[in-house]
Amino acid sequence: MSSALRGALSGAKAKGQLRIETWPALTLDAPKRPEWGDLATTVAMALAASEQRAPYDIAQIIIDNLPARDQLFERVEIVRPGFLNLTVKPSVWVEVLRDIEQQAERYGRTDLGAGQRILIEYVSANPTGPLHVGHGRGAAVGQALARMLKAVGYDVVSEYYINDAGRQMKLLGASVYARYRELAGQPATMPEDGYLGAYIRAIAERIAASEGAALAALPPEQAEARCRDFAYRELLALIRADLQALGIEFESWFSEASLLSSGAVEQACADLRSRDLLFDEDGAQWFRSSKFGDEKDRVVRKQDGEFTYLASDIAYHRDKLQRGYDLLIDVWGSDHHGYIPRMQAVMQAYGSPKERLRVVLVQLVKLLRGGEEVKMSKRAGEFITMRDVVDEVGSDVAKFYFLMRDAKTHLEFDLDLAKQHSADNPVYYVQYAHARIASLWRVAATRGIACPAAAETDLAVLTDPDELGLIRKLSAYPEVLQASATGFEPHRMTYYLQQLAALLHTFYNKHRILPAAGEPESGSPAETLTPGRTAARLVLMRGVQQVLKNGLTVLGMSAPDQM
């Protein structure tokens, strides 16, 4: 369709009817009202200024130059200022169903990304405790983005950065050791800012059971280190298990500690120093990030000789660049947004445009129960973890809720609502649409009716507005996928799926697909159901089912045949 439009414009240009010095964006949108046709474009109005002609005249010129107009369009009209409304012939729409059948699970996929390599990093929580709900949202968003970008032709790797070095890990070890000493009846002091969650005590109990004697013999410093390593292994395993429960996978796990032990951090610093991007002041070492738009320079090595977390992040992102990625995506909690300028400075310091790093910010999740906000106190270690939520509502529901809203806005997550297997739950609404169609095949099979191949079916009988509405929606899927992926906005896909499901439910409720069992049609049916119509509708249903499944899959959710 858009190529027809482009053809019309270039045809008009060739004939000298339009100048078209700069090509306008050829937007071809589905209008809001059915009487405005299937597709509408505003190019005539966009061109009015540069052509110095009335938009209406320009629209007329475009119409006159439309190639294959009679084959493609049923109706073409110009409305008031210069809207160009196109009504596509049903016989053309129907081709979408053949595409879907032919491409099946590949329908909607494109090679837009042309194989460009993307590294997307998400979650990356400290292995100092269980994942909280905010991590869950980041995980769902990160995975959905990774899958969608793959679907539109990028070569994507998803990675988890393990913050297994530095102060937080020391605190972890000290916290576990303190609990261990308490259990042993020895005097213990919990460090300031120590971890107070109940899981710390549980870890202390396990280490006491497995190597208590050895621990008692060690001087405190070594004992703490041992506790730290033990707790680290347990907590990393816990995090992996939590992610698995949510149905999130990573292709790569990257250790911060490995950057320190391999000397990569020192090398990254030396590299910066050789180009005068790192300097000494007040006994510390500073990254000259202000040279690249950051508001001030940043410490990478403290007076006490320890590297800051920024030093690790510099080395980490340098490593990502050295691995040859065209684009780096970091998914962060939005409270880290102030960190973006310095990381973009890092990009530039290593010779990349700052746009090579794109940060996707994810806002907080507010949990509700019984209409009340669930208060969390991280200090006291009292909070509902991501795992609690997954265990309570299920992984598909959790993911759908996490993806339902624009990631950069606060999300309200009503646990009571999410738990209901009812009309109020948008997840089931979408999945139910899929299951309903699956059920149709089961019924059809018992009546000896098979779903015919689209190529052998006369789809031109699909002329009902409800049928064409569904088909139009199906045809929009590839664009939604592309916009959702490249705009880093997975919520658009969840929204689309809800709309498609709504159309399906409406259609399903209003029209019959299979003939009634047993007796022939009795009473006064609103429409006659011929075998040909049944066949065409079965093909339509299969298309809807396929697209629902593709959409759910690309968001990381299941498309059940039964509920």
Place this chain on the structure above:
RNA sequence: GCGCCCGUAGCUCAGUUGGAUAGAGCGUCGGGCUUCGAACCCGCAGGUCGCAGGUUCAAUUCCUGCCGGGCGCACCA
């Protein structure tokens, strides 16, 4: 104080990257299963798109300034 994000129906949120009469779910009220799954559908009501300017054929959308809310401004991560 400076910076980033958010203000759209009673509530939670969409709004296709400047288009036509601003949409959906929940909630309220009223209807619909002897026929393919009622975890569904249909209808009614509900709006100065935070406020005020500006840009143009056209602004919920872009710019500026206010108001309100969130977050950030470490030799913590």
